[in-house]
Amino acid sequence: MSNRWAGLSVPTISIHRRLTTGQRENTSKLQRDDLNNWQKAALAMRFHYNEEKENGKRNQGNRTDLTSSPIGEKVDTHDRIAKMAGVGKGSIGRLLPVYRNRPDLFEKVFSGDYSINKAYTQMKADEEPEDIVRK
Structure with missing residues (x-):
């Protein structure tokens, strides 16, 4: 396929990144x-x-x-994962510490038993010393 521009035939170039089989499977699962x-x-x-x-x-x-990328260029992991999942950046910000620190709670989120907020709240509650009285 080609485009006509100023009377010249210019080949069309696809700029879309090719997905591996695993990436296609991941996208369809999401x-x-x-x-x-x-x-x-x-x-x-x-x-x-x-x-x-x-x-x-x-x-x-x-x-x-x-x-590597130029100095000063940052990759926003929260934003990237949030866009992939179709959720807010704040949800990913709460899920990331659960993923890193409490795999048991992360599995409950993954299975659908817990929401992100419930897992995050549970993780924070478990981190509090027991001698502190809640008001």
């Missing part, structure tokens, strides 16, 4: 209707960190400091 939003967030977080782990294994032994 679009399922039977998952609630917090399950989609937990699934997106797993996909993100599994992809990071695979990239780390693939780049192991290579000098990535020479080809």
Whole structure:
């Protein structure tokens, strides 16, 4: 296929990134209707960190400091995962510490037994010393 511009035939170039089979499967899983939003967030977080782990294994032994993004350019992980799951950035901000610190509560979010907020609140309550009296 080509475009006509100023009488010249210019080939059309697709700028869309090709997805691997695993990425296509992940995308289709996130679009399922039977998952609630917090399950989609937990699934997106797993996909993100599994992809990071695979990239780390693939780049192991290579000098990535020479080809990394420019200084000052930040990757917003919360925003990236939130867009992938279709949830708010704040929800991912509460789910991330649960994922890192309490895998048991993260699994409850993933299974749909707990909401993100319930898991986060439970994690924080478990961190409080028992001798502090709540008002």
